[in-house]
Amino acid sequence: MPSFSDRLALAIAEKKTPVLVGLDPRWAQLPCVFTQGVSEPTGFDVAEAYAQFCRAVIDIVAPLVPAVKPQAAFFEQFGPDAMRALHGVIRYAQNQGLLVILDGKRNDIGSTAAAYAAGLLGRGTSPWSADALTVSPYLGDDSLEPFIETANKREAGVFILVKTSNPGGKLFQDLIADGKPVYQHVAEWVESAARASLSPRSANPYASLGAVVGATWPKQLAEMRQTLKSCWLLVPGYGSQGGAAKDVAGAFDQRGMGAVINNSRGILFAYKKPEYARFGEKDWEGAVEAATRDMIDALAAETTAGRLR
C-alpha cells in the first residue's frame, strides 16, 4: 500500500478538492427519520442511529471528497455499543473509497502511546483500521514518537495538534517561550520529525506526519504553512466555527495541495441552516450534498484548491 501521504495526495487529485467531511453525529440534531419513536435512547439505539446516519452521509459524499473524519467523542459518549458503531463506520467509509482520519486526540506516556498507536493506526492492520489519527502533544516527544513509528510501519498518518480552532486554544498554545509561542515550538518539532520521515525519492513534498491548525486563526495558518513545509495541515473550524474559504487560503501550496479543510456540522446538519431550508428535514440528504458541493466550489473560488480542477 502507498504511504498515507501519497494516498491522500492521490485522493485529493482525483476528487479535485481538499474537503474533509467530519462525521460528528449528535443525537439532538439527527434528522427525525433516525430518531423517531425513541424517547429515551439506549446506547444501542444511538449506536444504530449513528451507524445508519453516517453510512447515509458516506454514500452521499464518497463520490465528492477524498476523506472523512469521524469524531471519536460522539461515539464514545454513548458507550461500548456506539464504539462498535464507530468501528463499522470506519470500515464502511473505506469500502466506499474514502480515507478515514480518526479524530481521537489521543496520547499518553510512551509505552501507553504505543498501545493507542497499535490499536488505532493502520488500514486493515489494526483493530480500528484508521488511515490516520489526531494526537495531542502535551506529553512531549517520547509520547509522539510511538505514533510516528507505527504510522510509518503501517502506511498510516498522524496529525499532531499545533494550533487548535477553539477560542480557548490560545491560553497555553500562545504562551511565549524563547520569543515564540508554544504552538510554534510544537510546530518546529513536528516539521523536524516530518522531514526526517520523508522519503528522498518521493515526488510528494509532504510526509505522513501532519498538523492540526485551525481555520479560525488565518494569520497563524499562513505562518504555519511556512513552518510546516513537510506537513499536511488538517484545518478544522470552517463553517460552524466561523472560518470561511478565504480564511483557509494560506493553508495551501501553489498547487492547491498541502491541506485538508474539515467541515462537520455545516455539512451533516445543513438541513437546519437557512441557506438549505429549501430541502427541509425530509430531504436532509439533498442538503448534505448541496452543502458539500458549495464548500468545494467556495474553496475552488477563493484558494489555490481551484487549480486542482
Add this chain to the structure above:
Amino acid sequence: MPSFSDRLALAIAEKKTPVLVGLDPRWAQLPCVFTQGVSEPTGFDVAEAYAQFCRAVIDIVAPLVPAVKPQAAFFEQFGPDAMRALHGVIRYAQNQGLLVILDGKRNDIGSTAAAYAAGLLGRGTSPWSADALTVSPYLGDDSLEPFIETANKREAGVFILVKTSNPGGKLFQDLIADGKPVYQHVAEWVESAARASLSPRSANPYASLGAVVGATWPKQLAEMRQTLKSCWLLVPGYGSQGGAAKDVAGAFDQRGMGAVINNSRGILFAYKKPEYARFGEKDWEGAVEAATRDMIDALAAETTAGRLR
C-alpha cells in the same frame, strides 16, 4: 451521593493508604493462565482475558486500597470487544467498593469535550460510569470547563495533566513563559478553577478537580503541592517508572491526605520481579497482594501517609 473529593478522602481514611492500583493489562505480560491455548488472539480473546485478569486483581486489592485506575489505551488497543470489557471492569470495581479513575487523557474543543464528559463522567449517571477521568490541557480553558461542569453536576472528579511522569514530558511542559514553566501556568489555572468549585462549608480542603504530577520529578511535585493547594494530586511514575516512596513525600499534606500514588505494572505483574519470584507465575495473585502491601508500607514509612494509620 457525596462529591468525588469527599468520597476519595473517606476511602483513603478507611483503607489508611493513598495507593491507587493502575489496571494496565498487557497481553504479553499476563500470567499464562489467562493466555494459554491462544496463539493469535482475537479482540474477543483479549477482551475476555483482560476482563478476567482485572476482576481477579480487583478481588485482591479491593480490601486494601481506595481506588483503581484503568488505562483506556490498553483496552482500546484491541477494539470494540475490549472496550466493552473496560466498561465491565469499571462496574465490577465499583461493585467491590472501589473508586474508579479512568485514565483516558481525553480532550477536544468545547462542544466535543462536553460529549466526552457526558459519556465518561458520573457513577451510574454516564454510560462509562467513571468516578473521575484524566484530561489533557493543550486545548485550553474552554476545553477543560465542560469536564469541570459535568463533574460538578454528577459528583465526579477530573484530573488535569500538569507535569507528566515521562522523560519527554519536559519538552513542552518545561518551556519558560513569563518567567515560569508552561506546567506552572497550567497548574495555576487548575488551582484557580478548583478553588472556585470548592464548597465553603466543606471541611475537606480539596476540590473534585485535581492534577496529574509525576513521581519522577520530586522537586516539582513538592512545588506543585504548594501551587495546587485545593487540588488532589494523582501521582504516576512510582515503581516501574523509577519513582520511590521518598520521591512522592512532597505530594502529601501534613495529614497524609491530598494525593493518590499510582502503581500499575509494579503491582499487576509483580510475579515477574525478582523481589516476588518466590510466588512464581502460578501464584501471581500472591505477588499482587504482596506488592500492594509493600507499597502501602513503604508510603506509610516514608511519607505523612503513615499518619492515616
